[in-house]
Amino acid sequence: MPMPDSPTPGMVADMKVVGAKVLRRVPPERFREISDAWPDEVAGCFMVARTLAEEGLTTGFSVFGWDYMYMWTLLGEMGFTMYHHRHDQAPAWGAGGYAIGTCGPGFAMVDRRPGMVNLHAPLTWMERGGAQEYNVDRTLGSMWDGVCKWAHRVIDIHDIAYWIRKAHRDCNMDPRGPCVVQVPSDILIDRFDHRHERQLYDSAYGHGTKRAPDIQEGGGRLEDVEKAVDLLLNAERPMICTGSAIYYSQAWEELKEFVELTQIPVHCRRQSRGSIPENHPLHFHGGPRPMVFAETDAGLIIGLELNFLEGFGQPPFFSGSAKFAVVQENPSLHYLTGSPANVEVAILGNVKQVLRQMIEIAKTKVSPQKLERHAPFVKKMQDIKEAYFNTRIVERVSRNYNVNPCLNCCSPCSCRDEYLRLGAVDWEVLAFEAVQEMQAADSRASIIIDSFSMSDVLTDKFFANFPGTTCDCGIHMGVGHSMGIGIGLQVARPGRATMGFVGDSGFGIGAMELETMMRYKLPHMTMICNNHAWGGRSCVESGFYLRPWLEVSWQNWPGFVIRYDEMFKPLGIHTEFITGSDQVRPAVRRSMESGKPALLHALGDCSATPPLICVLALYHAWSWGMKPSDFSPGIQADFAAMGVPFTVATLGFLNGYGIYPKLEELTALSGADKGQCEDVLRAMGMTWV
Ligand SMILES: Cc1ncc(C[n+]2csc(CCOP(=O)(O)OP(=O)(O)O)c2C)c(N)n1
Numbered sequence: 099m100p101m102p103d104s105p106t107p108g109m110v111a112d113m114k115v116v117g118a119k120v121l122r123r124v125p126p127e128r129f130r131e132i133s134d135a136w137p138d139e140v141a142g143c144f145m146v147a148r149t150l151a152e153e154g155l156t157t158g159f160s161v162f163g164w165d166y167m168y169m170w171t172l173l174g175e176m177g178f179t180m181y182h183h184r185h186d187q188a189p190a191w192g193a194g195g196y197a198i199g200t201c202g203p204g205f206a207m208v209d210r211r212p213g214m215v216n217l218h219a220p221l222t223w224m225e226r227g228g229a230q231e232y233n234v235d236r237t238l239g240s241m242w243d244g245v246c247k248w249a250h251r252v253i254d255i256h257d258i259a260y261w262i263r264k265a266h267r268d269c270n271m272d273p274r275g276p277c278v279v280q281v282p283s284d285i286l287i288d289r290f291d292h293r294h295e296r297q298l299y300d301s302a303y304g305h306g307t308k309r310a311p312d313i314q315e316g317g318g319r320l321e322d323v324e325k326a327v328d329l330l331l332n333a334e335r336p337m338i339c340t341g342s343a344i345y346y347s348q349a350w351e352e353l354k355e356f357v358e359l360t361q362i363p364v365h366c367r368r369q370s371r372g373s374i375p376e377n378h379p380l381h382f383h384g385g386p387r388p389m390v391f392a393e394t395d396a397g398l399i400i401g402l403e404l405n406f407l408e409g410f411g412q413p414p415f416f417s418g419s420a421k422f423a424v425v426q427e428n429p430s431l432h433y434l435t436g437s438p439a440n441v442e443v444a445i446l447g448n449v450k451q452v453l454r455q456m457i458e459i460a461k462t463k464v465s466p467q468k469l470e471r472h473a474p475f476v477k478k479m480q481d482i483k484e485a486y487f488n489t490r491i492v493e494r495v496s497r498n499y500n501v502n503p504c505l506n507c508c509s510p511c512s513c514r515d516e517y518l519r520l521g522a523v524d525w526e527v528l529a530f531e532a533v534q535e536m537q538a539a540d541s542r543a544s545i546i547i548d549s550f551s552m553s554d555v556l557t558d559k560f561f562a563n564f565p566g567t568t569c570d571c572g573i574h575m576g577v578g579h580s581m582g583i584g585i586g587l588q589v590a591r592p593g594r595a596t597m598g599f600v601g602d603s604g605f606g607i608g609a610m611e612l613e614t615m616m617r618y619k620l621p622h623m624t625m626i627c628n629n630h631a632w633g634g635r636s637c638v639e640s641g642f643y644l645r646p647w648l649e650v651s652w653q654n655w656p657g658f659v660i661r662y663d664e665m666f667k668p669l670g671i672h673t674e675f676i677t678g679s680d681q682v683r684p685a686v687r688r689s690m691e692s693g694k695p696a697l698l699h700a701l702g703d704c705s706a707t708p709p710l711i712c713v714l715a716l717y718h719a720w721s722w723g724m725k726p727s728d729f730s731p732g733i734q735a736d737f738a739a740m741g742v743p744f745t746v747a748t749l750g751f752l753n754g755y756g757i758y759p760k761l762e763e764l765t766a767l768s769g770a771d772k773g774q775c776e777d778v779l780r781a782m783g784m785t786w787v
């Protein structure tokens with residue numbers, strides 16, 4: 099459908115109705131009227147917008163990403179025409195096609211992380227102007243940097259075995275991750291006498307009775323292990339935090355034995371989630387986590403590569419005064435990944451073996467008196483956990499069970515009437531009902547989180563019973579991955595249930611994999627969480643981003659519900675259409691009983707703005723020099739409710755980027771009391787300007 103070059107008057111009227119500020123729009127050639135009115139101090143995205151306009155690149159192709167949201171507004175003001183796609187490959191294909199079609203440059207704009215990596219295919223096409231003359235020699239060195247452990251191009255036919263063996267071993271060393279071996283065409287085609295091939299060191303083990311050494315099979319230095327056990331047993335408020343190595347080294351039984359023996363609260367992260375069943379009295383997660391991390395006096399970090407999700411193990415996330423024992427399978431993890439500042443003892447060894455050593459030592463040292471000292475801390479953790487479950491889950495789910503979330507939604511969503519007519523489910527309810535039903539039928543089930551709006555609400559509805567059962571998008575926060583991951587899980591663990599929760603937009607990135615599932619008879623369940631938009635309410639909230647145009651909508655097909663279930667029915671997969679809370683469990687049950695790949699299409703939305711969006715709204719407002727009154731009523735209400743916690747969280751978020759705004763600039767936006775924010779920041783050991 100050709101897009102109009104001029105703004106659509108209807109949209110401007112819509113936005114005024116919802117109380118949003120509507121920006122003036124000028125034809126691209128008069129963009130200076132807009133940029134001359136900018137304040138002296140502006141965010142970097144203003145400069146990008148102005149330069150694009152100066153260069154005459156006023157038609158573009160994109161999928162949005164958080165850090166350039168405001169650019170859409172600026173480009174809109176300047177009369178740009180922007181196309182919003184369904185897959186981040188498409189903008190660069192589009193820009194390439196446009197370049198050829200106009201016989202000049204084209205421009206694409208995508209998310210800085212998952213969006214960018216999806217650009218590879220179209221960029222290789224355009225590498226020599228759209229003639230598929232991609233220069234693979236030049237790219238090998240650089241294109242993999244940062245996404246794998248190493249990449250090697252085999253240049254000698256005799257080295258093929260060596261590099262494949264090396265990749266096979268290195269990818270399975272902690273931290274686990276991919277290695278890339280590229281075998282060039284000349285080597286793949288050439289012939290050689292394989293019987294004269296060199297006998298490499300460990301191919302010798304293939305034929306004999308000798309056993310090749312396992313990777314990282316040894317335990318730690320005993321005196322260090324003992325120190326770690328003493329540290330934990332002599333503490334009043336000990337805790338354990340685990341990571342993926344517990345899963346890949348299959349150490350979950352040892353972990354459980356150690357935790358139960360020493361009665362220490364444990365939090366399992368990444369692929370180790372479920373190593374201790376999450377309803378186990380000693381396991382803690384999201385609810386009590388801030389308290390336990392902040393108040394602990396001694397901790398064990400085991401097999402976890404700390405990153406920004408853990409605040410790099412530094413205050414304010416982790417207690418600044420606690421002592422830590424850290425166990426890693428790879429020495430570099432002890433040095434390179436922001437280990438806690440106050441590491442008392444660092445142990446190198448296979449986590450399963452180290453835990454065995456710790457169990458043996460602890461057996462000789464635990465006493466009722468020692469365990470008694472931990473009891474109040476354990477109790478405090480359990481109380482918070484229970485309250486969290488009751489208020490965050492049980493209450494919310496029952497409150498929202500019979501409410502159509504679109505009733506209270508103040509977004510100018512073009513599908514609201516349809517969602518009210520057909521019915522819609524609250525995301526908290528959908529997550530809880532679907533996951534609980536699946537887990538009741540198969541306690542070893544896995545979930546894949548693949549929707550921005552669902553990630554906040556899904557993670558605490560799933561109680562992982564087994565490790566390796568919670569696949570989320572991690573710090574990358576991509577979308578569209580669940581269909582592929584579901585296939586892999588089904589192949590690896592036939593007979594165990596898997597369900598991916600994918601957004602209606604992310605679905606567009608990998609939907610045709612449903613056909614792959616059919617061909618291989620893989621009964622993965624895909625739950626489309628259709629909120630009729632990229633990013634849910636946050637983005638449908640047109641007033642948020644002040645767009646003065648219709649053509650760049652975060653909404654998918656305006657006006658009516660796309661029946662994705664009907665679209666895929668002809669493939670023969672099991673389909674469900676969910677428009678009410680009480681339909682969720684039967685739909686999941688029928689899907690599991692069908693034994694086929696299943697597509698469950700649920701209509702719904704989040705009636706509340708997810709917490710992360712509040713932080714984003716606040717830092718965007720700061721970055722773009724806006725006032726709360728510039729936003730639409732829904733977002734204004736969110737600003738008013740933010741208070742001290744969100745103001746402090748936003749400051750921490752920006753500090754993480756290396757940006758240090760004045761606290762008073764944030765409090766002016768959020769309305770939070772500056773003195774109270776300072777008290778909290780001081781208590782957390784944070785500094786501010
Ligand atoms: C591959 C990829 N491209 C771009 C982004 C930037 N991004 C973050 S959230 C989001 C919206 C996702 O919409 P949808 O899949 O419908 O999920 P919803 O949040 O609406 O449930 C986008 C595009 C991303 N995370 N991943």
Ligand SMILES: [Mg+2]
Pocket residue numbers: 601602603627628629630631632633634
């Ligand atoms: Mg969506």
